[in-house]
Amino acid sequence: MDVLDFDFYERLKKDYQQHKSIFVAYDYDNTVFDYHNQGISYIKIIGLLRVCKSLGFTLILFTGNEGDQLEIIKEDLINRNIPYDLINENPLMKTRKPYYNILLDDRAGLKEAYYNLKKLTNDIRNKKF
Numbered sequence: 563m564d565v566l567d568f569d570f571y572e573r574l575k576k577d578y579q580q581h582k583s584i585f586v587a588y589d590y591d592n593t594v595f596d597y598h599n600q601g602i603s604y605i606k607i608i609g610l611l612r613v614c615k616s617l618g619f620t621l622i623l624f625t626g627n628e629g630d631q632l633e634i635i636k637e638d639l640i641n642r643n644i645p646y647d648l649i650n651e652n653p654l655m656k657t658r659k660p661y662y663n664i665l666l667d668d669r670a671g672l673k674e675a676y677y678n679l680k681k682l683t684n685d686i687r688n689k690k691f
């Protein structure tokens with residue numbers, strides 16, 4: 563079996579079934595925030611993050627922003643009701659590689675990640691497992 567044949571959704575579902583929760587990491591610029599001011603709506607991603615929160619998933623914002631900029635971002639997340647549990651922190655291990663079961667990032671297969679995570683939350687809400 564080739565690694566590219568691996569079923570992304572089945573793995574995510576297994577992660578959830580084992581722990582009854584998952585770690586969802588997300589990016590800020592161009593994932594939940596319109597950095598280039600292009601009039602892009604991030605409401606689908608933000609809505610999904612809210613559903614994830616309601617299901618008890620752990621949400622981690624991973625961003626390259628630091629210092630004052632990070633304070634502005636925290637305020638923005640609160641103002642727009644975008645949930646987060648951790649910022650730039652690994653939930654399980656003290657390592658520099660960000661840890662997560664799924665990543666929402668405009669530079670990392672956002673569309674595929676979104677639809678797989680959306681399917682997981684739908685299946686949980688519809689009590690499919």
Ligand SMILES: [Mg+2]
Pocket residue numbers: 589590591592593667668669
């Ligand atoms: Mg980005």
